[in-house]
Amino acid sequence: MTVAPEGRSGSIHLVGGGALTAADAPLYAPFFAEAAARGRAAGRARPRIAVISVHPANPTPAGVLVDVLAAAGEFDPHVTAVRGGEEVGLAALAEVDGIVVGGGIVEEVRDGLEPLFDEIRRQVADGVPYLGVSAGAMIAAEAALGGGSRVDGIVVSPEDPDEPGEELEIGGGIGLVDVAVEAHVAQRGTLSRLVAAVESGLIGGALGIDERTVLVVGEGGLRVEGSGSVWQVLPGERGVAVATVGA
Amino acid sequence: MSVHLVGGGWPAAGDLAVFGRFVDEATRRATAAGRSEPRIAVVAVRDGDAAAHAAKLVEVASVAGAVDPVVTAVEHGGEVPQAAFADVDGVIVGGGNAPAYRAALEPRFGELRRLVAAGTPYLGFSAGAMIAAERALIGGRAIGGVVVSPEMGDQGLDEVTVAPGIGLVDVAIDVHVAQWGALSRLVAAVEAGIAEGGLGIDEETVLIVGEGGLEVQGRGSVWRVLPAEHGVVVSTIGA
Numbered sequence: 001m002t003v004a005p006e007g008r009s010g011s012i013h014l015v016g017g018g019a020l021t022a023a024d025a026p027l028y029a030p031f032f033a034e035a036a037a038r039g040r041a042a043g044r045a046r047p048r049i050a051v052i053s054v055h056p057a058n059p060t061p062a063g064v065l066v067d068v069l070a071a072a073g074e075f076d077p078h079v080t081a082v083r084g085g086e087e088v089g090l091a092a093l094a095e096v097d098g099i100v101v102g103g104g105i106v107e108e109v110r111d112g113l114e115p116l117f118d119e120i121r122r123q124v125a126d127g128v129p130y131l132g133v134s135a136g137a138m139i140a141a142e143a144a145l146g147g148g149s150r151v152d153g154i155v156v157s158p159e160d161p162d163e164p165g166e167e168l169e170i171g172g173g174i175g176l177v178d179v180a181v182e183a184h185v186a187q188r189g190t191l192s193r194l195v196a197a198v199e200s201g202l203i204g205g206a207l208g209i210d211e212r213t214v215l216v217v218g219e220g221g222l223r224v225e226g227s228g229s230v231w232q233v234l235p236g237e238r239g240v241a242v243a244t245v246g247a
Numbered sequence: 248m249s250v251h252l253v254g255g256g257w258p259a260a261g262d263l264a265v266f267g268r269f270v271d272e273a274t275r276r277a278t279a280a281g282r283s284e285p286r287i288a289v290v291a292v293r294d295g296d297a298a299a300h301a302a303k304l305v306e307v308a309s310v311a312g313a314v315d316p317v318v319t320a321v322e323h324g325g326e327v328p329q330a331a332f333a334d335v336d337g338v339i340v341g342g343g344n345a346p347a348y349r350a351a352l353e354p355r356f357g358e359l360r361r362l363v364a365a366g367t368p369y370l371g372f373s374a375g376a377m378i379a380a381e382r383a384l385i386g387g388r389a390i391g392g393v394v395v396s397p398e399m400g401d402q403g404l405d406e407v408t409v410a411p412g413i414g415l416v417d418v419a420i421d422v423h424v425a426q427w428g429a430l431s432r433l434v435a436a437v438e439a440g441i442a443e444g445g446l447g448i449d450e451e452t453v454l455i456v457g458e459g460g461l462e463v464q465g466r467g468s469v470w471r472v473l474p475a476e477h478g479v480v481v482s483t484i485g486a
Binding site: 243 | 397467481482
């Protein structure tokens, strides 16, 4: 169901959000090890890691990501932080051993990174690992979910009572995995919108990741680490098939 | 006569979709008994505002037709007396804390089953819908310590908890499903075997379980969760 990385492709590490303290470093360790190995092969003692943030409150989130990664090991951060509505330039990916994309408003993160999608795909195919947190995980999909909570006008997941929700829309993502990706699933109660989106045919399938949980898509298939679950949502014969994968 | 399970959420003004069929059924029963207006037991079990909650239920039901309410408003820790259901044409059990409703009504479960079997319609609103199940899901947000759903709707319980309910339907019932993000709890409960199957009801939506099977009315959906070979199968039923 996911794109099997070929040959020496980098793994895709999808973090469901909420894992932003030093105690969460183990979730980042497999990504860090891959980036470090790649750095060593390139003659770097410490891996050079792109840390990209598109966020309304920049530059704070990029700093938080750097701190979490630093708890996993020593590295040379190559930080690019822009505000929502701005685009990230190609220089963000220059000569890096790993790519980290943080959270934010998913539409803004998607739009800000869109000029880099081809280059990210190329680098990952060439062996650079990718790690996305929350919105950064959601946009790794080929079909990236927006933030909407309604399907055909019907409420399918929690909304702010003071603000009517929007229709769920699908945008083009980076294309590192071929099913949609959702974050914060158990914490924000968004499994229902994945089920509704698959049932209505809006998406062909989805992987929903809980907070403090990472899904690693690599050559060995899917692996889950952390304190939550990954919810696999696929079309089935009599409805939508849902199964959880735990650590 | 039917079991009407409402996913919570007060209907918009003038909206008859959720309470209408229940009031119709109770009215037909009243007519057969020679009463012009249906006598309806309205039960509220609350922490401080039981009378106000009961009054709101009566107000909403009255939009669908004239009713003669028999209100039982008890505070948490209280018990609903047998007299609450004497000679009624319908039963409404309101919302709030599901464990509190379950405890207050447990001594009356047999009587409620008997009434429904004899043709008295039952309407459960939110918590009142959850406890209609034989093995009722009454709250919680974690299974084996792993969080499976948002704090909202946990009813003050950590672990997802199933306890004996009235026994009007044979699968677990969850409510406010889309609004509170509760589908993952129902899915996890069925996948873990805590519940054999589940029906999750959105707000402003009623699932009517009657002789003709399942029917859905209102603005949202009903999410049906059944065990499958690997995990569960979910399908929605709309109005």
